[in-house]
Amino acid sequence: MATLKGMTWSHPRGYDPMVAVSAAWEAQTGHRISWDKRSLQDFETYPVEDLARNYDLIVIDHPHVGQITAEACLLPLPDVPEITAESVGASADSYVWQGHRWAYPIDAAAQVQAIRPDLLPQPLTKWAEVVSLAEEGRVMLPLRAPHALMCFYYMAANAGHPCRNDGKGTFVDPAAGRAALERLAAVAQHVDSACYEMDPIAVLEEMSQGSRIACAPLIYGYISYGLPGFRPNKATFHDVPSTQLDGDLAGSGLGGTGIAVSAFSNAPEAAIAFAAYVAGPAVQRGIYADAGGQAGHRAAWTDERVDDAASGFYSGTLATLDSAFVRPRHDGYMAFQNPASDRISQALKDGAYDAALDDLQKLFDATFVD
Structure with a gap:
């Protein structure tokens, strides 16, 4: 044997x-x-x-x-x-x-929505609702690399402009990329700066230990946190809030x-x-x-x-x-995720979106070796 x-x-x-x-x-x-x-x-x-x-x-x-x-x-x-x-x-x-x-x-797995049902009676369905709740200081996003990039993937794909995942070329349409960064920043500007060093587990731990955080709108689902007795406060998991008026869910980053x-x-x-x-x-x-x-x-x-x-x-x-988005998988891609995520995080802080998109394209191009 x-x-x-x-x-x-x-x-x-x-x-x-x-x-x-x-x-x-x-x-x-x-x-x-x-x-x-x-x-x-x-x-x-x-x-x-x-x-x-x-x-x-x-x-x-x-x-x-x-x-x-x-x-x-x-x-x-x-x-x-x-x-x-x-x-x-x-x-x-x-x-x-x-x-x-x-x-x-x-x-x-994919990015889904986690809520504390004792603090938020229903999951959010629209990104505008997320922005409003973030303004109250009740939202967290995991933004530690590579998760800022995962959030960006959703923002772009959900609006009908997914990032390239099929080979060389334009990583994301510039106008769509800028709009995606703006939508993401509308929430990121209101979350605790600690989020930039937090992965999904860290955010769920914060939510489940008595925090007033009611919602993590884009977070890789962890079934453990919904199991009775796993942590002091249970999280429940739901479909992501859509950025679109028709409620389209497409584009969450597959994990x-x-x-x-x-x-x-x-x-x-x-x-x-x-x-x-x-x-x-x-x-x-x-x-x-x-x-x-x-x-x-x-x-x-x-x-x-x-x-x-x-x-x-x-x-x-x-x-x-x-309806999740499959990330690029070519040889060389793994070296892209973390620096791209860090560059997105920088843009969320300084608002230099066009410069960030130029840098993302350069990083993406560098992953292909002839």
């Missing part, structure tokens, strides 16, 4: 379900998996190739696929229709690059994770079998969700039992997930 090593990310949502599912898999197959975890910041930036040389199974996010394809450090996975045809939004397709599938989706298999694994067949097991509908709506996982399979998102246990997280955000 094989003994495998896996690497995931350090949060109950990322770690606990992998341990629970691995225990069930070991009972069925005899194959054992030990899991290590790395910080959220490392998860977004650490080289996948380095991990692949030390682990059989790796939890990744989709913007890495161009890089890992060039490095040949992961094994292409077979298509499993019950997984790939039934994921949430573009989760499954986001791991396909150059004709191969590099991961199965196990966790689906989530997939399970990938190292090209250097000594037990690739067992690793691939586990990847399909943890991503399958029965496990996703069963062991995975019950252990605090934020499922990636539609079978879990549409299961009333799973949704009720998560305080309506799934039904409350599914429309946002299904």
Whole structure:
């Protein structure tokens, strides 16, 4: 029997379900998996190739696929229709690059809206409502890199001018980019300056510990914060407020994770079998969700039992997930996210939007190597 090593990310949502599912898999197959975890910041930036040389199974996010394809450090996975045809939004397709599938989706996420239901009786539906609440000092935004960029992606895409994600060229239409920065700044100017050093977990921690903050309108959803007893004050999660009069939700930045298999694994067949097991509908709506996982399979998102246990997280955000924006994935893109986000944050502070857009274009152009 094989003994495998896996690497995931350090949060109950990322770690606990992998341990629970691995225990069930070991009972069925005899194959054992030990899991290590790395910080959220490392998860977004650490080289996948380095991990692949030390682990059989790796939890990744989709913007890495161009890089890992060039490095040949992961094994292409077979298509499993019950997984790939039934994921949430573009989760499954986001791991396909150059004709191969590099991961199965196990966790689906996008920027959604978090509220404290004891402070805000209903989620906001329009960006103008967000601005008004921000003026009262009751809104937070996670703006630590890369999250200012994620907010910008939404502002542009929701207005019908998504940033380029299909290769070289104009990163964003200049007029649309300026309008996106202006809409984002209308809220950012009223949030605590600490937000520029906060990721989604930090904002949700602040909201759930007795703060008067009632709403985080663009934040990657974390199901844990909606579970009873997880923190002193519960958050609930809902579709994002639209910037458009027609209420269009399109454009939230797709996140989530997939399970990938190292090209250097000594037990690739067992690793691939586990990847399909943890991503399958029965496990996703069963062991995975019950252990605090934020499922990636539609079978879990549409299961009333799973949704009720998560305080309506799934039904409350599914429309946002299904219309989410897939970030660029080409080899070189990962070096863009953090400096681009920092440049956007600077523009939100100094109002020099045109200069920022010029710099974003230069940063984007530099990610392509002929």
